[in-house]
Amino acid sequence: MKRTIALAFVALFVMVLPAAAGEITRLGIYAGTFDPFHQQHLFLAREAADRLHLDKVLIVPNASNLYKPGMLPLDLRYPAIGEALRDTGDPRLELLPRAAIEQADAGGPPESAGARLLAAAAATAPRATVFQILGSDALAKIIAKNGIPKPGQHWILVVKPRAGEPPLDPQVIRPLLRTGVLHLLPPGQVELSSTRVREAAAGGNWAFLRNHLPPAVVRHLVKNGLYGSATAPGWLEALVALGPDPVEFRVTGGAGLLSGVTPPRPGAPCPDFLSAPGLPAPGPDIPELPPDPGPCAIDPAEPHTLGDLRAYVAQRLTPLGMAILGRPEVRVHLVLGPRERVNDLLARFGITRALQVTRARNYITLAVVFGQGQDGTWHAFIGDIYGRSRLLHTEAMTALALRFGNRPPDGFSIVGYPPGVTDATYLREIGRRALAKVPPGRVDLAIVGYHWKVQQQLNLRLAAWQAHPSPWSVLDGRGAAWMARFRPAMRSPQTLPQWPRRHFEGWDLPYSFLFFRDGRGRPATVLLTRNVYGDQLPALLDVLYHDKGIRRFVLFGSAGGLASDTRIGDLVAPSVVSLEPGLYQPLRNHWRPSRLPATVAPPLTPAPGFSVYSPLEETTALVEALRRERARIVDVELGHVPGWLDSLGTAPVVLRSLSVVSDVPGSGRTLERLSEGETELTPAFQAAVDRILQEFDLVAPSDHRIPELDTP
Structure with missing residues (x-):
């Protein structure tokens, strides 16, 4: 009993304390589906803020609504509302953080999601009097459910009667006004409903939409083709009229980026x-x-x-x-x-x-x-x-x-x-243009594939080498990974040291020169390029070999696993490859044993591989046929390489190929999600870079340079 009285006294003491400077004491909460958010929503929020002297009005779109199962998902409503509020320049209007909305929605049964959402909004200003903004139809539902706040709860309902609706029952309204739990705003002259906006979108009434929606919402609606607008007359004209996405317009909603x-x-x-x-x-x-x-x-x-x-x-x-x-x-x-x-x-x-x-x-x-x-x-x-x-x-x-x-x-x-x-002349020309800065005879090794993954691994190893300048700090990525667990600076790409390099950016083929010392202390220059697609690979290799004088190559990419025992993250050394079922050709892909103990180094499995022209070709029927042929991996590039090797005849060339299994058919993790799960492949990338550096004896960073790279 004494504890209860003490807690009540503390609560009363907190309530009567004067508000701190800048503290929210009068909070408006405007909740709804906002499907879509239109000008009258915006007008009502600002009118309530003006008339009731509110410090802040929180706009609170719900994530779900039992009575509106067909409403757009939150991720197609939330960004446009936020952009519309920012465009007003009114600091009083804010959007409840999306995480709070989703947490409230998932925090209990659907029937009470609305109450949890209001509580989450009110919790942003716990000492404030809450002014809940709603329409007269919503007030009737609150009355029917006995949800009217009690006097002294610091919760006031703010209602704007809608034009054309029956007047509110005076017998019900007067006591609420007298006790101060209800405040009526002047009735609206023209009623605008979200239903009417959706009908205008489906009918291609673009002038209506521009007149009744904030510009950010119009842009979002048109770009995403919402509410049937993508099949409406004049949608293409409306899309072109939007023009490019301005820099400050960060709302894409998944639709895509518009550039001029x-x-x-x-x-x-x-x-x-x-x-x-x-x-x-x-x-x-x-x-x-x-x-x-x-x-x-x-x-x-x-x-x-x-x-x-x-x-x-x-x-x-x-x-x-x-x-x-x-x-x-x-x-x-x-x-x-x-x-x-x-x-x-x-x-x-x-x-x-x-x-x-x-x-x-x-x-x-x-x-x-x-x-x-x-x-x-x-x-x-x-x-x-x-x-x-x-x-x-x-x-x-x-x-x-x-x-x-x-x-x-x-x-x-x-x-x-x-x-x-032809394809051949074009691919050769695009390779020459992309690699114009590469001086002939200056590169000891070319690595094609996983450009930034290799760079990140080398940056980690450089941090380890600076702490312990030993070849094994470079050759064995486990040391750098272990150090990163205890050094926060090694866990952020922005704070890692940069392996000595010169980078050249370009749409066609970004690439870097990496500078090493080998096991004998000699300088070694490595050219690292991004992956290329399909038959672009032999064309690129041809330019590197004939024009740039490079004789040693590593092809480092991803592949889909086909064999039943294949796992995501496996390292595979393709041995024979094919572009057509049953026609496999050798790849001359012979790796030396790892310098690390067999108990530590992941096995490098020789395996037959098959190359498709597109992942879209990988039907279940094709995959089953390839499994019957004992193919273990599928990709889009390697099947084109044997033909290029044959074109060289007996000319000297060293080629190593290494594939990381990044998806397995039937595993539930397909190419559609590759970019989402690349972090789980980090150990595989680490092991792959170990093998590449050990194979070519690249043991330390170097400060040597190529003078031609500094020539304008």
């Missing part, structure tokens, strides 16, 4: 490296090729190792790109060659305003450029396609996107190379 494309004037020369000396200039006749039947025949209903093919394609084309390709009035073109050719085609079709849809990770995504020609026809272009493998992969994704839009899967054309240009 400035088409050249019709007839103006288009910069194109295919016009450089040694290659024919593009002529007026652009060859138009039909789609390949194989990629167009991929059936999303057939069992597939990737699971949901729609999700896979949307991740690479973006949902916005898929929606554009799904429009029946859009003509779709795949453009071989560099992206400058897309600009050339924009000019030829008289498109003076175009936008590009992509994601930030350009290596795994395709850019869709779209615009309207002078004749009113809409065109979508997918460019930057180089090599047969990438073309077939792009055809497969385009065909599936068309299927998902209920269009014929072969409803696209392929814009071929200019006369006289």
